[in-house]
Amino acid sequence: MAGDQELKLLGLWGSPFVMRARIALNLKGVGYEFLEEVLGTKSELLLKSNPVYKKIPVLIHNGKPICESMIIVQYIDEVWATAGPSILPSDPYDRAIARFWAVYIDDKLFPSLRKIVLANADDEETAEAADQVIAGLQLLEEAFEKFSKGKDFFGGESVGCIDIALGCYVGWIKAAEKMAGVKLLDKEKLPLLMGWAERFCSADAVKEFDARGRQAGRARQGASSQAECCCHQMKVFSFKKAVLVA
């Protein structure tokens, strides 16, 4: 992307929340400058732009900061409404449902995933967290059936709000499976989500993000799968106690 000086995104490669913003920007075909924070530290710009939470991602548009990943996604959808597909549905009821599931995903799925991935829980807690993830994914399997209306994504023909909200966790889910030794995305129990996850990860707006990550020549080069990258990231994050922000 061309590096539009008026649009900057503060983030960290590997953060699912930062990925949400980047996917949204990609969907809209909007250029931006990606300013990568150094793991374990917080830049002056970050502290100035997000003084309340001091967390990434932060989108800075013409000098004005926007914080919180799903708020950033909605902002991008509204500002670049005419560029690329709509991220939020156009019908008010569908929008309410999309927002509901985005809240649910962060409220219920994220804490459980985090527990497994950061491996800071005992076996029983990990098993319980895994059950919670599976229960949550089951609900989303049902939601997918209703809202995709037979199309490829929650958003229909193109990647939408719920796709972005959930899709950013696919890497974490795979990492959690490895770390907990439990199948979370089970093809037999969640066939629709399995298919969706593959399509999501191969979508242009998402694939490009991965490719750029590798091009940046980070230490993860050579990692053959997103899951491996995520496992590495999670261990590093865990060690540095950096918090991946909502």
Add this chain to the structure above:
Amino acid sequence: MLTSKATSDPRLPSNIFLHSNFRENTERMAGDLELKLLGSWASPFAMRARIALNLKGVGYELLKEVSGTKSELLLKSNPVYKKIPVLIHHGKPICESMIIVQYIDEVWAAAGPSILPSDPYERAIARFWIVYIDDKWFPSSLRTLRGLNEEAKAEAEEQLANALPLLEDAFPKCSKGKDFFGGETIGYLDIALGCYLGWIKAIEKMTGIKALDEAKTPTLVGWAERFCSGDAVKEVMPEADELIEFTKLIQAIMNAAPGRQNMHVSKNDR
């Protein structure tokens, strides 16, 4: 007002359920059966939806959930969280208070003032503060209310003391010199924060903690008075004394039946 007859009734647990409707019902009952709101008079989250509907001048049927129970309609309409408020429009349920408010603003866009700001950046800022408020306020207020222990109260007091100056600071930027965060009329952030004012006053009375202090947050104090006097708010804002009575009754139930869940005072939604 709760009568002494109710509080001294030996059948306190079941009687409470009968008296959950003790507050005078002044909500609009236009008989629009296509729009129902599942809620309760004491819930700040249900209040958000009611204020939004009032701002838009939309009639609806209020279906009051009884404290301590969950109606079949609630369980069917919000199977994921099983919590109020739920707006049911033409049979389709919408959950989560601020999602409901946005829905109302979008569906009745042409009626009444805009609730969300029209500018995308201002919308993002309003949404940000709402995330912050619901993250910081409700849990701490709840702990204080329940009076779990002195340490919890001190922590709650500190959280409020940290949160309020930020909002005091945000007000002039959002309001641009007007009466509300939303400008000339009550808006999205006003509703999100203002719904807590009844409980804040109740907590102040019960604990002696001064949450909204004229000396420390004068702008918010002024805003709170204007908000509570707004036409769309007046009829749905519970009195502090009523909430205190309600709290005592709930505590009595909880003491009588330890482990009873699903009281109103548990976190309802965002």
